Amino acid sequence: MLPIILNLCLGVFKYICGSISGLASISADAANNLSDAVTSLMTVLGVKAASTLGGTRHKNGHGRIEWLVGIVVSISIILVGWESLHDSVFAIKNPSEPKFNLFILLVMVVSIGIKLFLFFFNTKKSKENNSSAYKAAAADCISDAVSTAVVTVSFLVDSLMHLHIDGWCGLLVSLFIIRNGLKSFTEISRRVLGEVADDSLSERLKSYVLAYDREMIDEVVDLQLLDYGYERYGAFLTVRTKCNADKGRFLLLIADLKSDIYKEFGYVATIEPEVPASLSEQSRIKDIVCRKIKEINEKLIITDSTRINEGAHRLQVVLYIAIPFKYSKQERKIYQEAQKKLEGESFSYTIKLIVDRSLYPRIFFA
Structure with missing residues (x-):
């Protein structure tokens, strides 16, 4: 809720500043903050939906909803960057003559501080929930902080030195915003398409299985962790025993192993037992x-x-x-x-x- 309120306040104050100064870069920054309020709301709703347990139609939960939200957030970042790019080109062709205003400077400096605070806030949430949506929001915040800093410098130079760099600074900011949006979109798309799970998770599970019963378990192969989103994984692996092992005891061991993997990791495991031929x-x-x-x-x-x-x-x-x-x-x-x-x-x-x-x-x- 906090990011939504802060972004709404920033958007309103920057809109006033943009109207006073006539600078395209400040107006574009205001539009960016208002869109951030909408995406923050989507992120909160998406994460809440992702945290709900599975039902009859989605037995593995609804964790992947937050991936979809992350994609929408990333696309919105790209669209805001594109709109800002259009306004910046117009400002280059039609430069304005702003006057120095202490209120505008104060709003811009406070805005930078708030965006940095929201960056750390969303980064913490992202790590706590392993959330792509919060990660995308954090990327948006740091890009906003940088863009607002550039806009502030542009305002000072234009109002004090009359060099007319407002449009060019807005152009750089727009390209930076578009780049961050594309980067976030690419990262989330990889997860949607089916990215290999982190090696440390796979290695930890493999080590656990190999140490479970060294006399019976000889090898773990074809190990896959299927990411259902919101830190829910399905584990698929093949466990091979030794050539001279007791097959009946080995099958009972596999049943115990499934249960213990769930207790230890929270993974619903599908295990295929294999007995090597002579x-x-x-x-x-x-x-x-x-x-x-x-x-x-x-x-x-x-x-x-x-x-x-x-x-x-x-x-x-x-x-x-x-x-x-x-x-x-x-x-x-x-x-x-x-x-x-x-x-x-x-x-x-x-x-x-x-x-x-x-x-x-x-x-x-x-």
């Missing part, structure tokens, strides 16, 4: 798979992420194939060819294609 069986399957894949294209590489596991009735192959970047558009064709080549074999399989940009640094067998 070394002799792995060697036999490797030869078959390698020959079949090479028949499709010599450039295809089977990576060391490939796994061969026991199943209830037949062996299971999780096959990772690295595709050179220049063949990435042929992904569907390569996938279908691999299916045809492996049909009728004595094992089941899952094919996962990877676009390899680094000339295959990790090779399982070639």
Whole structure:
């Protein structure tokens, strides 16, 4: 509520200052503050909506609403910057002759202080809630503080020295505002599109699982954290045991592990257990798979992420194939060819294609 009230007050006072001075940069700054009041209201409402628990249609909560709010806030920043840019160009073509006014100077200096205060306020909220919306609002505040400082300098120079730099300063401010809006929009868009979770979160979970039972758990692979927003994550991982492990006990261990992951991290975990095939069986399957894949294209590489596991009735192959970047558009064709080549074999399989940009640094067998 506090950012909304402060931005409304700043917008009204700056509008009065802009009317008194006739400077386009101050009027644009006033419009910016009034739009900030609206975006602050949207941020508060968005975060409150994001904090609500899941229902029948959205069982993982409504955390991603604040991403949408963050995008709207970012777009509003860009639009305000664009409007300010238009006004600044007009001011360059039609310079005004302002007179020094202590009231205007006082309003601008106080405005800078308030914007810095709101920057720290929103930054703190962003860290407390891991909120993209508050982060976007903080970026907006620091850009406003810088732009108001430039506008203040412009006012002093124009009113005391009559150099007519108001329009040019407004132009720089506008470009700065647009840049911050685009940066914020890009960061939030990455999360919406599906950004990999922070490495520290993944490593902490992986270390926890590996230490859970060192006699039974040999490896953790295909670990993914799906971000549902508002610090809600779903954990997806595959846990492999040792070749000679007790399979029944291993499955019971997985059930306990799911519960303990939720207690420790708050993640709803989906865990796929895997029991590796014997070394002799792995060697036999490797030869078959390698020959079949090479028949499709010599450039295809089977990576060391490939796994061969026991199943209830037949062996299971999780096959990772690295595709050179220049063949990435042929992904569907390569996938279908691999299916045809492996049909009728004595094992089941899952094919996962990877676009390899680094000339295959990790090779399982070639």
